[in-house]
Amino acid sequence: MKLNNSITPEVFFKNKDYFDHKLIVLLETQQKKLNKSMKEANIRQAIIYKNKAIIQTLKLKNKDLTIINENLKQCIKETKEDSYKIIKEMDKEIRNINKKIEDELQKSYEENNRLYDELERIKKENERLKRENEQWMKTAKTDSSNSSYPPSTDLFKKPVNLREPSTKKRGGQPGHKVHHSKRKENPDKIIEKTVSKAPTGATPVLSETNKVLYYVTQEIDAKLITIVTETRYYINKEAEKLSDEIMNTYKINSVTYANSFKSSVLYLNSKGTIPLHRLCRMLNEWSGEEIDLKPGTVVKWSKEFYEKSQKAREDIVEEVLKAPVIHVDETGWKIRGKNAWMQVLCTATATYILCTEKRSDKEDGPLKLLEEYEGYLIHDHFKPYYQLLDCIHAECNAHILRYLKAGVDFYGNLGCVKLIQLFREMNNHKKKLISEGIAQMKEAEIKEYEERYLAIINETVTNYYEENPNMARKYVPTYIKTMERLKVYKEEHLRFIVDFNVDFDNNAAERQARAIKTKKKVSGQSNTIMTANYYAAIHTINQTCILQNKNTLQTIEDILNGKDVFSFFVSIQSNKLKIMYR
Secondary structure: OOOOOOOOHHHHHHOHHHOOHHHHHHHHHHHHHHHHHHHHHHHHHHHHHHHHHHHHHHHHHHHHHHHHHHHHHHHHOOOOHHHHHHHHHHHHHHHHHHHHHHHHHHHHHHHHHHHHHHHHHHHHHHHHHHHHHHHHHHHHOOOOOOOOOOHHHOOOOOOOOOOOOOOOOOOOOOOOOOOOOOOOOOOOOOOOOOOOOOOOOOEEEEOOOOOEEEEEOOOOOOOOOOOOOOOOOOOOOOOOOOOHHHHHHOOOOOOOOOHHHHHHHHHHHHHOOOOHHHHHHHHHHHOOOOOOOOHHHHHHHHHHHHHHOHHHHHHHHHHHHHOOEEEEEEEEEEEOOEEEEEEEEEOOOOEEEEEEOOOOOOOOOHHHHOOOOOOEEEEOOOHHHHHOOOOEEEEOOHHHHHHHHHHHHHHOOHHHHHHHHHHHHHHHHHHHHHHOOOOOOOHHHHHHHHHHHHHHHHHHHHHHHHHOOOOOHHHOOHHHHHHHHHHHOHHHHOHHHHOOOOOOOOHHHHHHHHHHHHHHHOOOEEOOHHHHHHHHHHHHHHHHHHHHOOOHHHHHHHHHOOOOOHHHOOOOHHHHHHHHHO
8 A cells, every 4th residue: 555645544544454553543543632623613613603693682782772762861851750750760771781781791701702712722732633643644654764764664665666667588688697506526326327318407527538428417405314423431440531521511411412403503593583492393393303402402502602602702892892993783672571772883894792671781781892992983873872982973874864855755845855965975975085096085075065064954944943933842843853963963974074984874783783683573582681692692603704704603613612713703903994995
């Protein structure tokens, strides 16, 4: 279902099965309030018109009686004394009527004033409800392109395809390099057949004289094969003594699992969105019920990996803190249904992840790790990071482009268009200079960009407040608040053109956090802060291996085997130029 500018609340109610229940309830409540207020306003307006008509009638009646009174007084001279008495009585009656009319008028005036105040209140309430309805309608049209919402919230929205239609047929084009699976030189099983003609794609095997000996095809299969290794111990007092590690391994149970299998399970658990009980069932069925794995066992292995990987993770932190630029980000997590935070610190070649119960944890979170960091810190305007005084702050501009796009989509603001174009112009200019081997922008160019930047912001913000002088702060559009923030944090947002080590955005950290988000699909996520950090530990190794282009599965097994894996991490200091010109 396509959302457009002409959409009404009725469309949401009609198709409410496709939308978030909370949003539908809020829209229905707002619509009911608005309808009730309009109905009350109409009733009050009708009462006012009725009272006005009564007042006008009483005024005319009073005027008629006054004229009659004057006429009767004139006739007094021509009538007898009895008539004079009658007139006196009528005069008294008229005065009583006048008093009643004045009392009625006073009551009408008071009622009118009360109704007028009530009508003004209802008008203000209607205006507030209209603004809130506008906000909710904009929220319904908000997506990942004009807000900080993730792409998963883009329900039923067809992506815009800006590509020109191609006249080519689907599939591989003439001259395109064909990618085949590689043939194994030493197959595990060989079948020989004598046929009249080999398959078209079969590979010929030639002799030393280039004569075709035979043709080959291969079929690849993979199975989970369980290999049970039994060790039999014969007691001899003079024989070798087993190590403490072996003795502790079989202290309770005579059956355990090899580290290669443990590493495979941990690898699968960290990479997929499968709950532990489902992963265990899959492995049990895949092995033909020869493996009887339980979720608690996997948690135990995660703890073992957490303890054995401590040195590797400490080495990663040390390498991260040596980097000239660090990206930081955080994403929500659940610990028994309560909010927690996965924190990400990353560079071009290493990633460190940890879990904290508070987003701005000063004892165990990034704020503690980065206390003495003096390089560039790129973040998403999370205010507690500004408590770090030794580092140089830079802010993500990808978020800014989305907020400015909301100003274009919802308000059609020209200032937002100009600022988006300016940001893209600055970033493209920087990329062009880097491609030419130039590592710094000229001072005059930077100054010109800053002046244009401030001019657009000042003009847009000034015009808005002139057109809306008494606008309540909560109704000020997000794009105006964004521009006010851009003015205050000008240096942090333009840092990327001053020093080319600084990226335009914080996408590096967001990419690392995205790998964690896949596990957020699993109900429960973690039972304790420790099990959450077990998961963070394995993801620290996973993501660093990806950045280092290393085999993640083999690295996990090496750590479980007690090997020192720090040697596979490349020093970030030696990659400074790579970071600068990437």
